[in-house]
Amino acid sequence: MVLEKLAVSQNRKDEAPNIELAELLVAQEDTEGIQELIEGLQMxxxxxxxxIKVLYEIGERNPLLISDHVDVFLESLTSRNNRIVWGAMTALVTITEYKADKIYKQIDKVKYAYTNGSVITVDNSISVFAKLCKADRRYEKELFPFLMTHLGTCRSKEVPQHAERISICLNEENKTSFQRVLNERKPDLSSAQMKRVDKLMKDLAIL
Structure with missing residues (x-):
């Protein structure tokens, strides 16, 4: 059984067994083993x-192996277990480009987790929103302004990282808004944060 190989089943407090299990399941393309992990989310x-750790590690290596479980990850965003919530959002980041339509149909769950979740949940939700924007102009129309509102109001220390996450969905039509919001945030930033933002803008040729 796959669950016997989990760290907790071996009385291990480190993540090495979980990562090893993810690598094994990817190498074998073991869909039955992945189904066991999905069922394990209810244990x-x-x-x-x-x-959930093994599942998102699989997603980072071969997202198609977990993409058919998108509904489970979306449902997990409303869990009362914070570890499940941010793990599910991390998994969604890996599969958004393959399941954009399904995720967008349940965007309220992503927004709920964004509003109520931990820092890690929020970080990864920004990537989900950005990937949805990139996937379809219809999604961009709703979600890019949402991202700009976030970038304009989030904590200063989050600005560089979140700007980097958002940058994947920039195009000729929306990059001016992105540039404007970043310029407005610059007075709030430390020198290190400013340097990181300036590098991003330079790399994007919008400085």
């Missing part, structure tokens, strides 16, 4: 936490 907390 006790320790098992569920390790299962």
């Amino acid at each position: 006790k907390k320790g098992i569920a936490n390790d299962c």
Whole structure:
């Protein structure tokens, strides 16, 4: 059984067994094993936490192996277990480009997690929103202004990282708004944060 190979099942407190399991399942393209992990999300907390870890590690290596479970990850965004929520959002980041339509249809769940989730959940939600913008101009029409509002109001220390996450969906029509918001945030930034933002803008040729 796959669950026997989880860190918690081996009384391990490190993540090495979970990463090794993810690599094994990817190498074998073991869809049955992945289904066991999906079912494990409904088990006790320790098992569920390790299962979501293995699932998003699989997604980072071969997103198509977990993409058919998109509805499970979306549903997990409303879990009362914070580890499941941010793990599910991390998994969604890896599969958004393949399941953009399904994710957009349940965008309210992503927004709910963005509003109520941890810092890691919010970080990864920005990537989900940006990938949706990139996937379809219809989604961009709704979500890019949402991202600009976020970038204009988030904590200063988040501006560089979130700007980098958003930059994947820039195009000729929206990059002016992005540039304007970043310029407005510059007085709030430390010298290190400013340097990182300036580098991004230079790389994007919008400085």
